[in-house]
Amino acid sequence: MQTDSTSTPHPASFSPRSPINRSPLSSLLLLVGSVFLGMTVGALLATGAAYLISMGSSNGLAPELMELLRHPTRYPNAWATLMVVQGISQVCSFLLPALVFWYLFEKQQWADFQPRPLVKVGGLGIVIILVIAFMPFNGLVIQWNQGLIFPDTLAPIERWMRAKEDELGELTKYLTTFTTPGQLILALFVIAVLPAIGEEVLFRGVLQRRFTDWLGGNPHVGIWLAAAVFSAIHMQFYGFFPRLLLGALFGYLYFWAGNLWVPILAHFINNGFTVLMVYLRQRQVVSVNIEDAERVSVSAGLFSLLLCLGLLYYFRRTNNPLEHD
Numbered sequence: 001m002q003t004d005s006t007s008t009p010h011p012a013s014f015s016p017r018s019p020i021n022r023s024p025l026s027s028l029l030l031l032v033g034s035v036f037l038g039m040t041v042g043a044l045l046a047t048g049a050a051y052l053i054s055m056g057s058s059n060g061l062a063p064e065l066m067e068l069l070r071h072p073t074r075y076p077n078a079w080a081t082l083m084v085v086q087g088i089s090q091v092c093s094f095l096l097p098a099l100v101f102w103y104l105f106e107k108q109q110w111a112d113f114q115p116r117p118l119v120k121v122g123g124l125g126i127v128i129i130l131v132i133a134f135m136p137f138n139g140l141v142i143q144w145n146q147g148l149i150f151p152d153t154l155a156p157i158e159r160w161m162r163a164k165e166d167e168l169g170e171l172t173k174y175l176t177t178f179t180t181p182g183q184l185i186l187a188l189f190v191i192a193v194l195p196a197i198g199e200e201v202l203f204r205g206v207l208q209r210r211f212t213d214w215l216g217g218n219p220h221v222g223i224w225l226a227a228a229v230f231s232a233i234h235m236q237f238y239g240f241f242p243r244l245l246l247g248a249l250f251g252y253l254y255f256w257a258g259n260l261w262v263p264i265l266a267h268f269i270n271n272g273f274t275v276l277m278v279y280l281r282q283r284q285v286v287s288v289n290i291e292d293a294e295r296v297s298v299s300a301g302l303f304s305l306l307l308c309l310g311l312l313y314y315f316r317r318t319n320n321p322l323e324h325d
Helices: 024-055 065-070 078-105 124-146 152-175 181-214 219-232 237-257 261-282 298-318
Strands: none
Touching: 024 078, 024 181, 065 078, 078 152, 078 181, 124 237, 124 261, 124 298, 152 237, 181 219, 181 237, 181 261, 219 237, 237 261, 237 298
């Protein structure tokens, strides 16, 4: 989304602080170490939360966390438990490590994510339309990605990937099955708000900026590298390429807007709109199945692509892109 504050021009009102002078390898190791530490703490907290919630159930049984993730329908209170687990995981795996690295190791502040104040960003409404308009084209990419077949020599790896994909698909379906409006609100917070903030701070605010700085100041390299890591860390091979494009979309929005809240908004709209549409379909308010990528026609996908390119061009022009873009 945006290049590092040390390698791009900024509005005159913004005076970025220089990051600590250390080698890219040292910085990367500190960031990776922060993420792994956060994941470890998150796993411990999530396990403890799952135990406490399960102990309050009618049968008093507390399943192991991995067993709960694999077979949630076997346990009471599993939906609420898994939502708590997902929330803890999001905060500890993405947001906290990014902030620890940014504040403690880089000696930067939140304002250093914002080369341009939000009030000076033009076309925020375009961001909402753009993210929704992007979905049909990304649906075509999802179809193609899911249809990839490995060579026979890699058949065991393909079977393992398919099994993991099916397992994650079942878990996602379970977590997006709502019976009350309260569940929808909690799901929007856990599935849309927390990932939008945590993942954008880490992948766009920190990684994209640092990749750009470490690799000669080329913002496009930083955007696509951060998008690749963003997609890979979700551990879904059959969703790798559509998530890669989504990450790149968020990256360019950040780069052109100069404010981290813009990709956070885009990420929230992407996740939140999907959750809301799933809920409305379950309530039979709408008939569209937004999760059915196979229903996207080639013509609809190409129209979506052309529309998005036009909207991106307008957003870029509105926000006076940096001269090296």
